[in-house]
Structures are given as C-alpha cells and as structure tokens.
Amino acid sequence: MPHKVIFVLIDGLAWQVAHDCMGHLQGLCEAGRASLYRLNSALPSLSRPLYECLLTGVPPVDSGVVHNQITRLSTQTSLFHLARAARLTTAAASYHWISELYNRSPYLAVRDRFTDDPALPIQHGIFYHADSYPDDHLLLDGEYLRQRHDPDLLLIHSMNVDDAGHHAGYDSPQYRNAARRMDIFLSDHLPGWLDAGYQVIVTSDHGMNDDRSHGGILPEERQVPLFTLGSAFSHAPEVAVRQVELCGLAADLLGLSHDKPRNQELIRR
Template sequence: MKHNVILILLDGLSYSVAHHAMGHLLAYRNAGRAALYKLECELPSLSRPLYECILTGVAPIDSGIVHNQVSRLSSQRSVFHYATDAGLTTAAAAYHWVSELYNRSPFIAARDRHTDDVDLPIQHGHFYYVDHYPDSHLFDDAEHLRTAHAPHFLFVHPMNIDDAGHKHGLDTPQYRNSARSADILLAEYLQRWLDAGYQVLVTADHGMNNDRSHNGVLPEEREVPLFVLGDAFSLDPDAQPKQTEICGTVCELLGVPHDKPVCKEVLK
C-alpha cells in the first residue's frame, strides 16, 4: 500500500470539544466517510513530548523528551526519517519545536523559518514561533507546501486552540470557538486534499483543563480525537488506536519500511 498522507495536529484540542464543535469533520463522520476515535495521550500531557510521541511512536518516558524545555534533536526515528530514507518527499507547516526535533536545534528563525533542503528529514518547511500565529496563515502555509512540492507526507500543525485554552481555559467560549474556527479553516482544504489522493488524519497532542493548562491525568487533558478520512481507512468503529501507533500507521499508509507499532484495525 502506497498513499500520500497529511497528518494534522490541532494543538491542545480535547476530545470533548472535538466531539461537539468540529461540525465539518463530524459531517464526514456522519456521512460514513470518516471515523472518529478517542485516544488517550501519553504522559506527560505536554506539547513537545507528544509531538515526539506522535511522530516517532515513542512515549516521552522512553524518548527523553519529557518536558517542553528539552531543546535538542530527537534521538528517535520519525515519520520524516522513514519517508526520506525511502525516497519520498516530506514537508511541514508547524511550530518551531518540530524543526528543532527533526531538522536543526536550536531553531534560528532567519535560517530555519522557511526550509528547503532535500538532505534534511523535513525537506520543505514553514515554521512559526509565536503561539498566536494565525491558524488561517498556517493552513495557507501548508497548502503552499502541498502545491509547490507535492509532498508524499505533509505535517500540518496550528496552535490557536491551545493558545486560547492557555488564555481562557477549557470551559470557555474562546476555547470552543477556536476549535470551531479551525474546523471551518479545514473545510476550505479537506475535500481538495482528499480529491488529490491524500489520506488525512486529524488529531491532537493533548487536551486542556479549566486551570488553563495541561500536564496531568484528567480526562479533559488526556483524551484527544483522531479523525481519519480517505479510502485506505477501514472506518471500523470498534478500532482502538493508540497515540504511539500514529507514526507506524502513517508509515504503513506511505508504504515505507519501519519498526513502529501500528493500529492495523484502522486500515483496510
């Protein structure tokens, strides 16, 4: 099986809000053209450790990326490494910590913000470094990378949901409306990407609590969504994917050799 893949990480989106606020994604689910799964994120429920978990399949306690201030290249093999080793093209529109994990650390904006280097794991990138960088710009960055480079694997990572959660908390109009806004932005691109043959996964690293933070074990902090869309997915409602299986599942879709755990039930 060889498919192109877009992995979207909506930073800080709790499952409870995704389950009621993401109207466009839920329309695909209700039409039988997508599945929505509830994942429990690994611990700690923090961003940089869970970027590493999602993109390498390795839990933070084993990767050594155990808090947000661990600023170094990953020591693990990521989707980007497996894809480029197999001769595929990779791209990312993402927060600068992703560049620091897989391309170069520390991040130097003038050098790394716009990346085009076929010798790096993330060959083509637009990386931002403020949490309020508009999601609208981020999705435009992603579409530019897709149309300019036709990547086999594209990682898309907006931050405004998490930013709203830290400013206002979980049970607030601002947090819920930031999720709705991301869903509306996705509506501009999603069918276009599916029509172009991409398999699409939409997930989150962690959720959010009413203290305007995350790091612990509350359901609203750990429970996150995974939407899958595309003809390579089984849409089996009984599948139980894990966050550590996203990397391997993406590698299976790409058809590249890897040694990561896979949730076979989500695939046809």
Template sequence: MKTILVVLDGLNFQVARDAMGYLHAECAQGHGQFYPLSCELPSLSRPLYECILTGVTPVQSGIIHNGVSRLSTERSIFHYARDGGLTTAAAAYHWVSELYNRSPFDAVRDRHTHAPRLPIQYGHFYHDDGYPDSHLFEDAESLRIQHQPDFLLIHPMNIDDAGHQHGLNSSSYRNRARAADGWLSHWMPGWLKQGYQVMVTADHGMNDDRSHGGTLPEETQVPLFVFGAAFSLCADAAPQQTELCGTLCQILGVAHDKPLCAALLSTGAGI
C-alpha cells in the same frame, strides 16, 4: 499513498466531539471515522509531538518536558519517508523543526526550509503561539502545491493558545476549535478529492486551570479523525497514540519498525 497529518494543538476530545461540525459531517457521509484517543504522559506538547511522530513515549524518548531543546534521537515519520525516497513537508511550530531538522531553531535560517537532505525537506515554521491558524493552513497548502509532498504535517496552535488564556470551558477556546474546523472545511475537500489520506488528531487536551500536563481526562482525552481509502473506518478500532507513527508509515508504504493499529487500516494499506 500521499498522507496529511493534522495535529490541532491542545484540542480536548469533548470539544472536538461538540465543535467540529465539518469533520463530523464527512464522517456521517461514510468518508471518515472518529475515535477517542488517550495521550501519553506527561500531557505536554513537545513530548507528545515526539510521541506522535516517532511512536515512542516521552519517558522512553527523554523528551519529558517542553524545555528539552535538542534533536530527537528517535526515527520519525519524516526519517522513514525521506529514506524511502518520498518527499516530506511541515507547516508547524518551531519545536518540530528542532526535533527533526536543526536545533536550536534559528528563525532566519529555519523559518522557511528548503533542504532535501534533512528529514523535513520543506517547511514553514512559526515561533509565536498567536500565529494565525488561517495563515498556517495557507502555509501548508503552499507547501503542498509547490512540493507535492508524500507526507505533510499541518500543526496550528490557536486552540491551545486560547486554552492557556481562557481555559477549557470558555467560548474563546471552543470558538478556536470551530475556526479550525472551518479552515479544514475550506481545504480538506480538495485533499480528499485528490486522493490524500488524512488523519486529524491532537497532542493533548486542556483543563479549567488554563493548563495541561497531568492525568485529568480533559487533559489526556483527545480526538482522532481519519479519512481516505487507506482506513478501514472500523468503529471498533482502539488506536493508541504510540501507534500513529507506524500506522502512517504503513499508509505511506515505507519500511519501519514501529507499532501500528492494524484495525485502523484497510486491506489496501498493506495489512
């Protein structure tokens, strides 16, 4: 099944519960389910991109801080999908390109990627934390329309950027979350109508010190929304961040050796 993974960088669980009105409306109609998720440690971006996309904890992967700038040594969703004959794409921060395509990132070479042999075959990668989420969602939709990827990663940064500038308990941070929900309300109905399976989550949360990286609940508790026929929508499921990679591979129908959350999946997803 074609699948879209949306990683809303830096989105705290409580703010997701309070501010994402469109996503919760879809859940209320029986189209999706909302879960709490604890991120792995340290609660930092690059380590947790790796965790979400490979199912490997930061300490195990060696991607233990944001300054580790090298290709991943693990197999990601992109690798499994490409090797299974599927098409992959990403509209994402440039660290994702560095992890799975080429490192170091060269904006002239890598910002717009068209390389069927690479794990991320088609991509639009940005390197400015203030790159507008509105543009990022448009980049993603362009990739989806042009290349019809089986797996598409969408990774906007403005929520995290607002948190670093203003902190967790700020109107700027909450309003960036509301704006992301608004962009999803613009694009997601069409994805669902066309049969896409959609997962929306975050890498980590945010604290009042305008940072993250530790063990505070506001830093480690993040949302997980799932939508589509591949998901059981079981309210009692208790997914782990390390299980997202395997769960998505299962939905894509590609061979993998990653842990997964069977309770998240319907019987139609091969469970």
C-alpha cells in the same frame, strides 16, 4: 499500495471539544466519509514530549523528551526520517519545536523559518514561532507546500486552539470557538486534499484543563480525537487506538518499512 499522507496536528484540542464543536468533520463522519476515535495521550500530557511520541511512536518516558524545555534534536527515528530514507518527499507547516526536534536545534528563525533542503528529514518547511500565528494562515502555508512540492508526507500543525485554552481555560467560549474556527478552515481544504488522493489524519497532542494548562492525567487533558479521512481507511467502529500507534499508521499508509507500534485495524484490507 502506498498513499500520500497529510497529518494535521491541532495542538491542545480535547476530545470532547472536538466531538461537540467540529461540525464539518462530524458531518463527514455522519456521511460515512470519516471516522472519529477517542484515545489517551501518553504522559506527561505536554506538547514537545507528545510531538515526539506522535512522530516517532516512542512515549516520553522512553524518548527522554519529558518536558517542553528540553531543546535538542530527537534521538529517535521519526516518520520524516523513514520517509526521506525511502526517497519520499517531506514537508511541514508547523510550530518551530518540530524543526528543533527533526531538522536543526536550536531554531534560528532567519535560517529555519523557510526551509528547502533535500538532505534534512523535513525537506520543505514553513515554521512559525508565535502561538497566535493564525490557523488560516498556517493552512495556507501547508497548501502552498503541497502545491509547490507535491510532498508524500505533509505535517500541518496549528496552535490557536491551545493558545485559546491557555488564555481562557477548557470550559470557555474562547477555547470552543477556536476549535469551531479550525473546523471551518479545514472545510476549505479537505475536499481538495481528498480529491488529490491524500489520506488525512487529524489529531491532537493533548487537551486542556480549567486551570488553563495541561500535563497531568485528567480526562480533559489526556483524551484527544483522531479523525481519519480517505479511501485507505477502514472506518471500522470501536477500534481501540493508542497515541504511540499513529506514527506507524502514517508509515503504513506511506508504504514504509518500519518497526513502529501499529494498529492495522484502521486500514482497509
């Protein structure tokens, strides 16, 4: 049975900080309504390469998007392409690099910030281009898109945790408190999303280090969380998950035909 999906990408959120600081999501896990898994990011542990990995199932060494300064459309078939080809409705409230990968490149704010075009892979979008764009505003953008367009696939991509890490580093109150704030903001929206029948994936692209950067193989740079929420998930413990499988996971939930890497242990049978 196909489901609608909300994919929440919290940029720069390390697994340990998610585990320790996101009390609402952890409360849902304790209540048996969510599950938390730990997975390693692909390499390099940089944002644009890992957006491509998460949304196409292709690691950076194969996609060719190997650093953040590569500004071009993706050459891969993304989750948005698969959904549009199946006549599903797509939307994103996201940092502008997502628009550059899947809609139009380069991003022109006056043209692309507010997007409504059924011919594009991301048909409805509210994109931003400042890392300090407030996470609570972003979630309102996502909720606006959800209520206005009733998308089958909605991406919500926040930057404040990553921004705090770049300013203060991994082992800092600023970084941990940014994660705590995002947890509170999510607690305002998750009940409505779940009541509406959405399956919710909450994850990150990469973590952060004490040098206020990322890109390498340190555990705090690579280990990221995966929270799964919704009736379609198995909530099976001890499932080994790879980052390249999250595109296929979302595609399976949406009922799409695809050849992406997949992990069907995460879905209820």
